[in-house]
Amino acid sequence: GAVVSQHPSRVICKSGTSVKIECRSLDFQATTMFWYRQFPKQSLMLMATSNEGSKATYEQGVEKDKFLINHASLTLSTLTVTSAHPEDSSFYICSARENLRETQYFGPGTRLLVL
Amino acid sequence: GQQVMQIPQYQHVQEGEDFTTYCNSSTTLSNIQWYKQRPGGHPVFLIQLVKSGEVKKQKRLTFQFGEAKKNSSLHITATQTTDVGTYFCAGQYVDMGRRALTFGSGTRLQVQP
Numbered sequence: 001g002a003v004v005s006q007h008p009s010r011v012i013c014k015s016g017t018s019v020k021i022e023c024r025s026l027d028f029q030a031t032t033m034f035w036y037r038q039f040p041k042q043s044l045m046l047m048a049t050s051n052e053g054s055k056a057t058y059e060q061g062v063e064k065d066k067f068l069i070n071h072a073s074l075t076l077s078t079l080t081v082t083s084a085h086p087e088d089s090s091f092y093i094c095s096a097r098e099n100l101r102e103t104q105y106f107g108p109g110t111r112l113l114v115l
Numbered sequence: 116g117q118q119v120m121q122i123p124q125y126q127h128v129q130e131g132e133d134f135t136t137y138c139n140s141s142t143t144l145s146n147i148q149w150y151k152q153r154p155g156g157h158p159v160f161l162i163q164l165v166k167s168g169e170v171k172k173q174k175r176l177t178f179q180f181g182e183a184k185k186n187s188s189l190h191i192t193a194t195q196t197t198d199v200g201t202y203f204c205a206g207q208y209v210d211m212g213r214r215a216l217t218f219g220s221g222t223r224l225q226v227q228p
Contacts, residue, residue: 034216043203044158044218093157102146102207104216106157 002028004096006107013084014115021079021110023094029074030096034104035067038091050077084114119206121219129227134191136222138204146207147180147187148216153200161189194226 003026013019023033032051036044048069050056056069068080077096081088091111095104118141128134138147146165150158162171164180164187171178177190191198204219 041223043220046216046218095158102163103148103160105160106150109157 002026002096002098002103002105004030004094004105004107006094006110008110009108010111010113012113012115015085016083019081019084019112021081021092021094021112023077023079023096023107025075025096025098025105028096028098030077031074031099032097033071033077034095034097035069035077035079036093036095038093038109040091044093047079081112084112086114088112089114119204119217119219121204121222123222124220125223125225127225127227128194130196131193134194134198134224136189136202136204136224138187138189138206138219140185140206140208140217142208143184144206144208145184147184148205148207149178149187149189150203150205150218151200152203152221156200158203191224194224196226196228198224199226200224 005024007022011019034049035047037047038044046059047062048056048058050069050071052071052074058064071077089112091109093109095106097104120139122137146163148163149161151161152158162178167184168182169180175192179188187204201221201223203221205216207216
C-alpha cells in the first residue's frame, strides 16, 4: 500500500521558535496533501489543503501566516509553525492523495510540544 | 459549513459482542470513507463507499452507505480485542469546486476480554 512518512515524529521547542514538519509520499506522487491537527481524544481538524505548485487553501480560522505550507514537489509538503506558542502544542498529521484517486494515506503524525 | 456527526462517542463491549457506529452528514456526500486509529497511532484507511445504498464487507466489518448518501454505518460482528481503537467516518463533498473531507468526531471502542 501507499506509504506516507512524516518527520520529525516528535518535537519539543521553546515558545517563539519556528518548527518545520515534513510530509513525504514514498511510493506515489501526491498531487494533493492535507494537513490536520488533532487534540487528545478528538477528531481530526483539517487545517489546509495543499496542491503541488500552487498556494495552499486554508480552512476558516487557520492563520496562513502562522502555519506556512509549501508543496514544492509531488512527494513533499512542509508545514512550518512560526513563532510557536504553547497553545500550538498538538498532534499534526499530514495525508496525501494520488491524482484522480479519493483515498488519503496518512502519515504517522508529529507531536509538537511548545514550552 | 458541512458537518459530519458520529455516534456514539464511546462504546465499551465484551469480547464477542457486536458493535455499531453511525455517521450522519448535514449534506449529500460524494462518498464516505472510514478510518481506524489505534491509541497513539494515526488514522488508517479502511474503506470507501460511493454508491447510494452500497454495502461492503471486510471479514467481520460491514459498512453501509445510506440511500440519500447522507448517512453511513460500520458494524463489527463478534468484536475482538484487536478491534480496540477509534473509528472515524469522513465524508467527502464538493465545496466550491474543492473536494474536501470532513471527519466525524469518532467512536472510541473498548473491548473487554
